Amino acid sequence: MIQDSIRILQARGYKITQPRKQVLEVLQGAQKPLSPYDIQGLLQKQGKYVNHVTIYRILDLFCSLNLTHRVLSSGGFVKCAIESKEGCHRFMVCSRCGALQEFADEELCRDENRFAQNLGFHTEYHLSESSGLCANCHKKSEGPEGV
Amino acid sequence: MIQDSIRILQARGYKITQPRKQVLEVLQGAQKPLSPYDIQGLLQKQGKYVNHVTIYRILDLFCSLNLTHRVLSSGGFVKCAIESKEGCHRFMVCSRCGALQEFADEELCRDENRFAQNLGFHTEYHLSESSGLCANCHKKSEGPEGV
DNA sequence: GCGCTAATTGCAATATTATTGCATTTAGCC
DNA sequence: GGCTAAATGCAATAATATTGCAATTAGCGC
Known part of the structure; x- marks a missing residue:
């Protein structure tokens, strides 16, 4: 759930912003890895504009907190589906x-x-x-x- | 050895060209993964010009034959060090x-x-x-x- | 060695992906 | 509501990658 991610962000002192929530939502709904520009495009379809630089920075943050992962074989990002699990x-x-x-x-x-x-x-x-x-x-x- | 790679290329009907030999040599001498532009730069230092598009195409070919691998975590290419080994x-x-x-x-x-x-x-x-x-x-x- | 031809390379243009510095905006605090 | 650090937007640019087509070349038969 997105709420879990938001709680983690808050606990670490990061602000809960519109772009951050929107990126989480898009990734949550995705069936496959999304590139930063994919994410931007999907948000734009909903009438929400987020600069691609912002998306890059958000994904950097999320990945550093293991809220998302970068899938190297496809070059896209996914929301972590098993946040609690031990092991890589x-x-x-x-x-x-x-x-x-x-x-x-x-x-x-x-x-x-x-x-x-x-x-x-x-x-x-x-x-x-x-x-x-x-x-x-x-x-x-x-x-x-x-x- | 480079000779092994050359033999494989010949066996599959690919021509042995200067750029292909040069890319093999550079990768053979490298201590870490090299990007296509790294390779181009190293060749240029030796006074050898190869277009970057050519290097991309050569690496595509080599990777398809498993003569080289793309290392995703660093985004570079390496010469395969264990051509004969079974398993991934x-x-x-x-x-x-x-x-x-x-x-x-x-x-x-x-x-x-x-x-x-x-x-x-x-x-x-x-x-x-x-x-x-x-x-x-x-x-x-x-x-x-x-x- | 010479010419032939398909394979390969070079070139130019362009697309895609990613990063940086700085101005502007905003979330979370009082 | 106002304040301030954090976050975002913007513009420029860097780095990486792809495409179509013209020019070159490796490997073939002679």
């Missing part, structure tokens, strides 16, 4: 419909850390994005009479 | 010195696939970049008398 947040992106699922798993982090340790590397943060078919698209790809 | 190629980027280590591990892929399956997702490709301290920088951070 990971994405699965459907290569057909673009749908994005976020998850976190501490065991995967441990597996990666262990592997890195063997190479002398001390991991602080994991970036992980998988592409493949989501449940829906996979079902369709098996034909209408599927399983 | 992964990176560890040192957050202090920028050094990059490439590796692949089929078990990590299986772990990720298993997890995705549980969420109904059928993975085709993994993108994985970790950041942390490389062996060298970690040693230094423990002080000169460190282990």
Whole structure:
């Protein structure tokens, strides 16, 4: 919920402004990662003007607080869907419909850390994005009479 | 080695041109990911002019053949260091010195696939970049008398 | 080595994405 | 309501990326 994000912003001493609320709303309603200019365009359709520089700055802030994430494989931003979860947040992106699922798993982090340790590397943060078919698209790809 | 890449290009019917060899050489000598314009700049220092559009196209080709990879967290390109390895190629980027280590591990892929399956997702490709301290920088951070 | 042709590169224009400094506005406080 | 730091808008510009078309070149047969 957007309210959670707003509470976090307040708790850290950041002001709750119109542009910040509007960016949160747009991201909340999005089905896929949005670029800063996507966000600006969607807001404009609602008659709300926000300068793109402002959107960049808002996204920088949100990402630093983990309220949003930047999805590197598509270059867009998404609202964090699992704010409470421990472990690095990971994405699965459907290569057909673009749908994005976020998850976190501490065991995967441990597996990666262990592997890195063997190479002398001390991991602080994991970036992980998988592409493949989501449940829906996979079902369709098996034909209408599927399983 | 560059020769390996050249052999792969030839085997697939691509011509061995000056720009392609030069881009390979620059990437081979690099200690960190390079942007297309970085590459152009380095070549220019050697008195070799290659148009940036050409470099973009060469990198597209190389990446499609897995001769190079795009490192998303830094936005640059690196020559593939483990061309023969099975499994998705992964990176560890040192957050202090920028050094990059490439590796692949089929078990990590299986772990990720298993997890995705549980969420109904059928993975085709993994993108994985970790950041942390490389062996060298970690040693230094423990002080000169460190282990 | 010479010419031929498809593949490749260069060029020019333009689109997209991102950043900076400074003036203006506004949220949250009294 | 007025005050002030924080946030936004604006304008300029930088950095990154793409397109269509003309010019060049690698690799082929001879």
